Amino acid sequence: MRTVVFDLDGTLADTSGDLIAAANVCFAHMGARDLLDPVADAGVALRGGRAMLRLGMTRLGRAEDTAEIDRHYPILLEAYADAIAVHTTLYPGAMTAVDRLSGDGYRVAICTNKPERLACMLMERLGVLDAFAALTGADTLAVRKPDPEHLRETVRRAGGDPVRSLLVGDTATDRDTARAAGVPSVLVGFGPNGGSVADLGPEAIIGHYDELRDVVTRLIG
Numbered sequence: 001m002r003t004v005v006f007d008l009d010g011t012l013a014d015t016s017g018d019l020i021a022a023a024n025v026c027f028a029h030m031g032a033r034d035l036l037d038p039v040a041d042a043g044v045a046l047r048g049g050r051a052m053l054r055l056g057m058t059r060l061g062r063a064e065d066t067a068e069i070d071r072h073y074p075i076l077l078e079a080y081a082d083a084i085a086v087h088t089t090l091y092p093g094a095m096t097a098v099d100r101l102s103g104d105g106y107r108v109a110i111c112t113n114k115p116e117r118l119a120c121m122l123m124e125r126l127g128v129l130d131a132f133a134a135l136t137g138a139d140t141l142a143v144r145k146p147d148p149e150h151l152r153e154t155v156r157r158a159g160g161d162p163v164r165s166l167l168v169g170d171t172a173t174d175r176d177t178a179r180a181a182g183v184p185s186v187l188v189g190f191g192p193n194g195g196s197v198a199d200l201g202p203e204a205i206i207g208h209y210d211e212l213r214d215v216v217t218r219l220i221g
Helices: 017-027 049-058 066-084 094-103 114-124 148-157 173-180 194-202 211-220
Strands: 003-006 108-111 135-136 164-170 186-187 204-206
Touching: 003 148, 003 211, 017 049, 017 066, 017 135, 049 066, 049 148, 066 114, 094 108, 094 211, 114 135, 135 148, 148 164, 148 173, 164 173, 173 186, 186 194, 186 211, 204 211
Parallel strands: 003 108, 003 164, 108 135, 164 186, 186 204
Antiparallel strands: none
């Protein structure tokens, strides 16, 4: 069974606004103002909670204060869970593309480095969780992207064959994961990281989800 696996943040959905809001809750706890901007810092938001906290601490002149970053990471996760779908939106055409692939007989799944509980919560709030045959997060397995086993196990849980799969993502982590698994990567040319994905050398880049169906057919049949 052929399988198309999607990253979540920055690929299926623009989650940066809610992630940055959660990070700014942490900085408020430290007695600081909002240190991250939802537009200018969208790219770092999609690299995860610790990356956002690290950037904010750098702006406070405390870049080496890893203890404070570790202390606030669980606070960030809870703040994010409390307001997980306020600003988040699915990218245009994303679910139409997913539905078309499913209709064509592909398995579709999500492989994300967001904690599984939060990923499932978000997709449920957006009303699209049931469209995917499997979802694995950063803590589902003992490994996570870019370890290829994260991708392979996601495909297996979706009922597919890891050899006949590809990964749709937006970062070097996604490209590296697919490459390590020996399968193609398709990177999205929209979103905060879109301007730099060509430098990563994926097998394909899409500028809109309308293009995905033909790309998938070309790469895995």
